[in-house]
Amino acid sequence: MAKFVIAGGRGFLGQALARSLAADGHEVVLLSRQAASADGLIRTVAWDGSTLGPWVAELDGARALVNFTGRSIVCLYTPEHRREIIGSRVDSVRVLEAALAGCGRPPSVWLQASAIGIYGDAGDRVCAESAPEGSGFTADVCRAWEGAFFGATDGPGPRRVALRIGVVLGRAGGALAPLAGLTRWFLGGAAGSGRQYISWVSLADLCAICRWAIDTPSARGRYNATAPGPVTNAAFMRTLRQALHRPWCPPAPAWAVRLAARLLLRVEPEFALAGRRCVPRRLLEEGFRFRDTDLAATLRGLLDQKKV
Numbered sequence: 001m002a003k004f005v006i007a008g009g010r011g012f013l014g015q016a017l018a019r020s021l022a023a024d025g026h027e028v029v030l031l032s033r034q035a036a037s038a039d040g041l042i043r044t045v046a047w048d049g050s051t052l053g054p055w056v057a058e059l060d061g062a063r064a065l066v067n068f069t070g071r072s073i074v075c076l077y078t079p080e081h082r083r084e085i086i087g088s089r090v091d092s093v094r095v096l097e098a099a100l101a102g103c104g105r106p107p108s109v110w111l112q113a114s115a116i117g118i119y120g121d122a123g124d125r126v127c128a129e130s131a132p133e134g135s136g137f138t139a140d141v142c143r144a145w146e147g148a149f150f151g152a153t154d155g156p157g158p159r160r161v162a163l164r165i166g167v168v169l170g171r172a173g174g175a176l177a178p179l180a181g182l183t184r185w186f187l188g189g190a191a192g193s194g195r196q197y198i199s200w201v202s203l204a205d206l207c208a209i210c211r212w213a214i215d216t217p218s219a220r221g222r223y224n225a226t227a228p229g230p231v232t233n234a235a236f237m238r239t240l241r242q243a244l245h246r247p248w249c250p251p252a253p254a255w256a257v258r259l260a261a262r263l264l265l266r267v268e269p270e271f272a273l274a275g276r277r278c279v280p281r282r283l284l285e286e287g288f289r290f291r292d293t294d295l296a297a298t299l300r301g302l303l304d305q306k307k308v
């Protein structure tokens with residue numbers, strides 16, 4: 001049995017990956033700003049995400065390091081939020097880098113979260129990993145994030161894999177619960193033109209991708225972590241309505257989405273109005289097999305549990 005360290009591991013993705021690893025008998029250490037605690041094979045160890053401390057000892061002898069740290073981007077991009085969003089990501093990469101430099105038996109692989117926001121608002125252009133990076137704040141965040149991660153890799157060190165993660169669909173967090181809530185209230189229409197793409201991935205597949213990347217010695221570099229079938233916003237909302245047995249609902253005009261996002265929800269409208277059509281070309285070419293490729297079946301599976 002091996003030991004795994006997941007920085008920022010008490011969030012939506014980290015908890016799921018930790019449970020998946022612990023279910024196979026592995027020891028998992030979560031680095032968190034919350035107080036230290038333990039639950040079976042999963043331990044939480046305190047860090048602040050930016051400075052070295054006793055937590056660095058946990059890296060010694062670990063099989064893999066995973067970094068999921070990052071202040072949520074679901075907010076309005078005020079100057080303060082922008083600083084926190086970029087700072088939490090870049091600082092965590094830098095301090096982990098510094099910790100590894102002093103580690104006697106460092107992990108052999110470092111798996112780092114990034115996001116498909118790197119492609120910007122890409123319309124209906126298909127974005128594989130070789131697609132050009134986009135413009136805008138989220139693309140800038142991902143560039144800084146990946147830049148910090150790959151920037152200092154001239155020496156030997158862990159194999160590095162950055163996952164450009166899409167819209168993760170799971171029960172206990174992420175985008176599905178709010179969208180399902182709106183749809184249940186008969187507000188599940190498309191947003192704006194509905195032509196913007198949603199590149200989704202199930203939480204189960206995201207965990208499987210992480211484990212594949214850890215276990216596959218040839219995996220390195222940047223990977224789109226999205227299911228093979230991205231859909232338009234209109235198609236996504238139609239499928240969600242069907243899964244929840246709701247009738248057709250008119251689309252919300254872009255101006256109404258902007259107003260509601262900024263004034264009521266206090267989030268950037270781009271979450272609903274921008275999109276990118278990503279394909280997991282490298283994962284497919286290098287042998288990863290997705291379990292959840294059908295959106296309707298995936299949504300039915302998640303929503304049937306009555307927890308979303």
Ligand SMILES: NC(=O)c1ccc[n+]([C@@H]2O[C@H](COP(=O)([O-])OP(=O)(O)OC[C@H]3O[C@@H](n4cnc5c(N)ncnc54)[C@H](OP(=O)(O)O)[C@@H]3O)[C@@H](O)[C@H]2O)c1
Nearest residue numbers: 008010011012013032033049068069070071088113165168
């Ligand atoms: N979920 C998605 O659909 C999705 C899509 C694309 C990319 N991603 C990226 O994948 C990563 C994990 O996503 P997630 O959904 O699991 O996010 P999450 O639930 O918000 O968890 C992120 C973790 O980062 C830590 N954190 C937040 N602000 C911090 C700060 N200022 N300084 C240090 N640590 C901070 C928190 O840990 P503590 O509070 O325990 O310290 C939190 O549990 C994130 O970087 C996210 O941007 C997620």
